[in-house]
Amino acid sequence: MSLLQYGFKSQRISDSSSQKNEQNSKNPQENLKNSNVDKTFKIKWLSKLSWLHYDNKKMFCTICVKHKMKNKFATEGVTNISKKSAVKEHVKCKDHIEAKKLETAHLPLRLLPSIIEMMKESGTPHISDGLITYTNEISGHEFLMAIAKTIEDKIWSELSDAVAFGIMIDESTDIITTKHLDIYALYVAKNEIFKTHFLCLLPLTDCDAESITQVLINLFKKKGILSKLVAFVSDGASVILGKDEGVAAKLSRVCTYPLIVNHCVVHRLALACKDVGKEIEIYKEAELLVKKIYGYFKNLCSHIQQLKEIQNLLDCPILKIKRLYEICWLA
Numbered sequence: 648m649s650l651l652q653y654g655f656k657s658q659r660i661s662d663s664s665s666q667k668n669e670q671n672s673k674n675p676q677e678n679l680k681n682s683n684v685d686k687t688f689k690i691k692w693l694s695k696l697s698w699l700h701y702d703n704k705k706m707f708c709t710i711c712v713k714h715k716m717k718n719k720f721a722t723e724g725v726t727n728i729s730k731k732s733a734v735k736e737h738v739k740c741k742d743h744i745e746a747k748k749l750e751t752a753h754l755p756l757r758l759l760p761s762i763i764e765m766m767k768e769s770g771t772p773h774i775s776d777g778l779i780t781y782t783n784e785i786s787g788h789e790f791l792m793a794i795a796k797t798i799e800d801k802i803w804s805e806l807s808d809a810v811a812f813g814i815m816i817d818e819s820t821d822i823i824t825t826k827h828l829d830i831y832a833l834y835v836a837k838n839e840i841f842k843t844h845f846l847c848l849l850p851l852t853d854c855d856a857e858s859i860t861q862v863l864i865n866l867f868k869k870k871g872i873l874s875k876l877v878a879f880v881s882d883g884a885s886v887i888l889g890k891d892e893g894v895a896a897k898l899s900r901v902c903t904y905p906l907i908v909n910h911c912v913v914h915r916l917a918l919a920c921k922d923v924g925k926e927i928e929i930y931k932e933a934e935l936l937v938k939k940i941y942g943y944f945k946n947l948c949s950h951i952q953q954l955k956e957i958q959n960l961l962d963c964p965i966l967k968i969k970r971l972y973e974i975c976w977l978a
């Protein structure tokens with residue numbers, strides 16, 4: 648595939664010498680090979696090492712940057728760009744291995760037994776000696792629940808210590824179409840840091856205002872903190888923000904302090920954009936264009952590879968096309 652068809656040229660080439668650039672402008676690929684950049688940094692490394700990023704004559708590791716590691720590849724960038732040994736050393740360093748583990752942290756638990764086997768074979772300390780026996784997915788699930796419980800307890804404890812707190816709620820449906828209430832808490836912790844945390848996901852039997860209000864009251868009454876609830880945010884659904892009989896109105900009647908109620912700015916923005924789309928033609932065109940771009944790259948390996956090559960050529964971060972979601976509101 649030739650990238651010429653896209654009309655791209657590397658900006659780095661024009662940086663190096665405008666005169667030379669003019670001479671070679673007929674062939675950007677050739678130009679790239681002959682530029683000062685290639686004399687020191689090998690562009691081909693980028694296609695072999697998906698984590699490697701080259702910018703401003705420095706090498707970076709996108710995985711280490713993402714997981715906020717402290718090595719040079721993650722912070723100021725590595726300047727000895729001609730040495731592959733620097734790259735090889737980085738692959739073996741503790742930080743990079745740790746960052747890679749974090750990168751794969753979202754694997755399903757059913758893969759746990761085979762991952763443990765792989766770790767045993769690679770001689771991972773404490774695992775290869777055979778002393779650890781809790782290696783199946785059931786144990787993995789128990790570990791996960793124990794970790795989640797510890798985090799949840801800490802949030803509830805901070806909420807108990809807070810002077811006041813607010814909540815953000817939204818309704819959602821899981822893959823088996825069970826309705827849930829998502830609850831986020833906002834508060835100032837003891838160390839005076841403002842925090843926003845996911846609190847819980849509660850199943851809903853009914854989606855009317857009375858049922859939702861009752862779920863919230865029961866939750867905070869049980870924890871003894873209902874009297875500290877001072878703020879409430881949600882989407883603009885009438886069942887939630889209805890002036891007299893919405894959830895917010897019902898909740899404000901049982902709160903100790905006047906409840907500050909807000910229609911979520913993000914939802915308001917979404918509604919505003921939807922209305923704009925009805926009146927302004929270019930909005931529809933832009934939306935269609937985004938959908939077309941997504942459709943072009945979706946699941947087609949050759950198109951995804953083209954995108955990667957273009958990003959490499961332009962020294963841009965290697966980004967992937969994220970899935971497009973059209974949110975359906977339950978309420």
Ligand SMILES: [Zn+2]
Pocket residue numbers: 698708709710711712720737742743746
């Ligand atoms: Zn790294």
